[in-house]
Amino acid sequence: GRRDLFDKPTATCTRVEMHVTTLNAGLQSHAPHQHADEELILLLKGNLTMTIAGKKYPMAPGDFVFIASRDFHGLRNTGEDQCEYFALQWDINKIRYVTKMIRSGIRGAASRYFD
Numbered sequence: 036g037r038r039d040l041f042d043k044p045t046a047t048c049t050r051v052e053m054h055v056t057t058l059n060a061g062l063q064s065h066a067p068h069q070h071a072d073e074e075l076i077l078l079l080k081g082n083l084t085m086t087i088a089g090k091k092y093p094m095a096p097g098d099f100v101f102i103a104s105r106d107f108h109g110l111r112n113t114g115e116d117q118c119e120y121f122a123l124q125w126d127i128n129k130i131r132y133v134t135k136m137i138r139s140g141i142r143g144a145a146s147r148y149f150d
Contacts, residue, residue: 067108
């Protein structure tokens, strides 16, 4: 199952979300999908295979993967026991907006995001 841990805006992101999922052997979390948010997956226990943009990455406890915005991805528990992992997602749109303001010299307006 899934247990939600955090889902709130921050100073630099309109949304940061973190959850932990426990997945039984042989199951996938959901069908491969994509989204605008970037994501990190950190495997806590068990074994799984992460597919990102068509490439498979076997994972063992302690491994993590980064999923870029809009990359198709999915995962499957390929071990004999349950696996458990953290998923952390963040909205990159505000970060890109602030970075663009800083690069264009609008530091005063951008500084309010970093108080």
